[in-house]
Amino acid sequence: MMKRTILLAGLLVSATLANAGNHTLKWAKAINEVFGDGLKLTAVALEYDAPIDSTSLTLKTYTVRGGEVARVYTNDRAEKSAVSKRGRYVLIALKSPIALPSKRASAAKLIGAAAVVQKTKIKVLGGGKVKALRDTIYTLSTQNIAVDDFKQQTYKDRSTGLGLRYNIFIPRKFEPGVKYPLVLFLHDASGVGKELKNPLVQGNGATVWASPEWQEKHPCVVVAPQFDRLTADDTYHYGDEIRACQSLVDFLKKQYPLDVDRLYVTGQGMGAMSAYVMLLRRPDLFASALLVSGHWDARKLGPLAKKNLWLVSGKKDTKTIAGVDKMLDEWDEHDAMVSEKDWPLEATAAERAAEVHELMLTGSNIKHTRLVGGDGKDAWRVAYSIPGMGEWLFDQRLSKNIDELRAHLLNVTGKEVLLDAHRGDWHGTSENSLNAVFKSVERGRQMVSVDVRKTKDGQLVCFSDRTLERLTNGKGLVGNKTLAELKALKMKDDRGQVTKWVMPMLKEVLNYAKGRILVDIDAPDALLSDIRDVVAEAGAQSVAILPGAVKDEGNWMHKAVVDLDAPRAILRVRKALKSWPVMVELRFSKNNNSLLKHAISLVRGHARVCFNTTEKGLAGNHVDVEKDGDAELVWGDLIRQGGTIIKTNRPERLVEYLSK
CATH class of the missing domain: 3.20.20.190 (Phosphatidylinositol (PI) phosphodiesterase)
Known part of the structure; x- marks a missing residue:
């Protein structure tokens, strides 16, 4: 038989030509996703010239160079799906994502270049087959989930004269009368001067908010500028790009139906440092911030003591940790509610969710997570994938003074x-707990x-019921108990489960409020x-x-x-x-x-x-x-x-x- 190399609609194949009458493969596409450490191959889509019989597909039908096949299924489009559907497309999902070579993961090319072999023949619905292709199929087209949904634009800021390049994700459909949150992601110093799409692929600090899963729960606008020079440095100097970013957000508020009480800023490294400056310059702009591996001049941060902030640092990043320690001391002096917790660098999703829940129960408005065993870049890799942290961010609204x-x-x-x-x-x-007020x-x-009742010894506590049974693990009348006796009890949550919370005094609620x-x-x-x-x-x-x-x-x-x-x-x-x-x-x-x-x-x-x-x-x-x-x-x-x-x-x- 004769062999030759052919190019078909983005498919490079070196294979034995099929005999007449057999069905054929038309093209192949790599499906990539962005993770905390960059863009990776997660699946391959193959299109055939007729619907494929899914019963003829097994894990041994295909091999993918550098990866292990976890699932093979048919679909009616060249996209990943939770369920198999009748169609001419075959999806090959990988057990573990494959890191892309740096050149192919560049923002300019974004080419997956997956290498696939069809090892066995497969059946076509209605009769016929596709013979095994012993040689390698190379994908030349790609789908980059979330990344491809961003548009690239330039904003000309009149106040600074700067042209600010940025990526913007817009929900597919704006519902009439609905106001949408906005997330501004600021990249780190390693991305300065790179291609416009670089903030979208160096990590998932931008794309996590534009993913189909997040948009299903929390439709929002996402903005990721690309900076051509340093915006902030370790000597606490910053550039006009920060002013331009703030002007960009003001511009977008006029262009789209944004909820001005739910604008959020997040960034890593230089981006986190720039975010601190934005929060200081415009405390009325952002409802809250998620700040990864960054610090700022503690002496200037007192005005942020009442802001809702979540800081994430690698514990081996000693410079950031030292800077953050000074910041927390400053905020303590300004009556902030501060909580810190060490978390292991690696953990399961369930363990992470429990860690987030525990830290949120403190009711603090400023939270600091130290990732044990990790440095600054490890924190970038992990932070945006922590379950529950994004939900915390989107729960925040701009608090009026x-x-x-x-x-x-x-x-x-x-x-x-x-x-x-x-x-x-x-x-x-x-109900009526300090956590509910937090x-x-x-x-x-x-x-x-809050409901107020009086204890046996004349103290005022926040509690609704005359008796203790429904809302605490105690029994009897509130008025027959001393404050000390009530403080020894634990309150129940809305499911009747005993919590760590105790009955607050009215003065405790007022002092916090x-x-x-x-x-x-x-x-x-x-x-x-x-x-x-x-x-x-x-x-x-x-x-x-x-x-x-x-x-x-x-x-x-x-x-x-x-x-x-x-x-x-x-x-x-x-x-x-x-x-x-x-x-x-x-x-x-x-x-x-x-x-x-x-x-x-x-x-x-x-x-x-x-x-x-x-x-x-x-x-x-x-x-x-x-x-x-x-x-x-x-x-x-x-x-x-x-x-x-x-x-x-x-x-x-x-x-x-x-x-x-």
């Missing part, structure tokens, strides 16, 4: 709807409500005087909303609760307004309450109108929604009637609704 929050609350004619997280963000943790702050809630979040205090009138004393002792008048009016002068805020089903309800509303509350919670058991419209008209212009949707009968049949589509009937109806504060057990759903 307390003066802004207070101004919004006191603007009684304002139309902005404020969210009151009832007992904190307690899903996955304990999570409310992390997620940018404006207000959190100062400068971070408004606190709506729910308590019986009999505790008002005690609550006033605790608030004064904590110096928390700027954040605390008392459950009733106090007579002494001062910077106090209070609320009123009026039951519209009670006798002489309108008179109660008028009386409540005489003490100048900042908010009035109107309660009614049925939607058709005849006094509701009148009561709203009285309150509006004097205080904010609050509705409580945590359970049926507090705002008629308006109850927190559990599924999409109900929000308009519940929260939308109350807002149209004049509600400007919503107290809810489902803050995440209310935020989603309000964003639309």
Whole structure:
């Protein structure tokens, strides 16, 4: 038989020509993915001239040079799939990714060059076969998952005169009325001056957010600039590229429907250092940051003490570790909540998820993970693949400073709807726990409500029930226990599982909330005087909303609760307004309450109108929604009637609704 080399639609084949009547292979494509240490081959797609009988495929049908075949299946397109589908394409998935030679992994070429041999014949549906091809099939076309979905553009910044080259990923479809997060990834110094796509293939700090898996859960815009010179260095000098990056983000906010409260910055090495500068220059721009193997001048970082930051360092990267230690000391001096933890460099996904969960339970706004046994580049390789860390980043929202929050609350004619997280963000943790309050702050809630009870020895604790059984591992009445006895108990989460959290004192919640979040205090009138004393002792008048009016002068805020089903309800509303509350919670058991419209008209212009949707009968049949589509009937109806504060057990759903 005759042999020759042929090129067919991107397929280079050196093989014995098939006999007439047999089906043939048309082309082959390498499928690459980006990992923490670069671009790697993960699969090969082959197209034949007819649909292939999947039953004739085995792990021994093909070999791939340098790799072990893990799965062979058919598909109706040349893409990886979780399930086999009828089609003319055969997908060969590899057990372990194959690192590409540096030249072929370059941003300019991005060529997979996989070498495949079809060792056995395969059957074609409807009859016929494809004979074994004893010689090697070389792929010349590629699919680079996530990388190929970025567009390359240039932004001309007028303030600096710089032309900033950047890669941008846009979700395939913008839903009407939906605002989308943005992630800005900043590369390290080793990428300076390289090809425009280099930030997409040197590691997965950009592509992880554009992957099909992430976009399915969290559709977002991803931006990855390519810098032509150093943007920041170890002497704490930085260039105009940082200003240009900030201008680029401002430009993109005008071009796309971005959620300005959910802009995130992340970077490694030089990129992390540049991110610190951006956060200092524009603290109102980014909600939070994930910073890998980078540090900055600790003496200048005090203003970031209230920011939500997650730092990842290799413990062998002694220079970064020393710099970060100084940063953490500085933040401690500015009352930041800081947590540090050593993690092994290598771990399973389940172990990583547990480590993330443990660190998140600390409630700290600044977290530092030290990877034992790893250096700076090891941290780059590992950080962006840690399960749960990305979810933490996307949970964060830009927190308004307390003066802004207070101004919004006191603007009684304002139309902005404020969210009151009832007992904190307690899903996955304990109601009224410090962790629930921590999570409310992390997620940018404006207000959190806490229930207050008095212990046997006269201390005020945050707890909702009269008895201990439902929410702790204890028994009996809260009022029959001393503070020490209550502190010995552990709180239960929303699944009834005992946690490490203990019942917080009101002053502990207030001390944390100062400068971070408004606190709506729910308590019986009999505790008002005690609550006033605790608030004064904590110096928390700027954040605390008392459950009733106090007579002494001062910077106090209070609320009123009026039951519209009670006798002489309108008179109660008028009386409540005489003490100048900042908010009035109107309660009614049925939607058709005849006094509701009148009561709203009285309150509006004097205080904010609050509705409580945590359970049926507090705002008629308006109850927190559990599924999409109900929000308009519940929260939308109350807002149209004049509600400007919503107290809810489902803050995440209310935020989603309000964003639309």
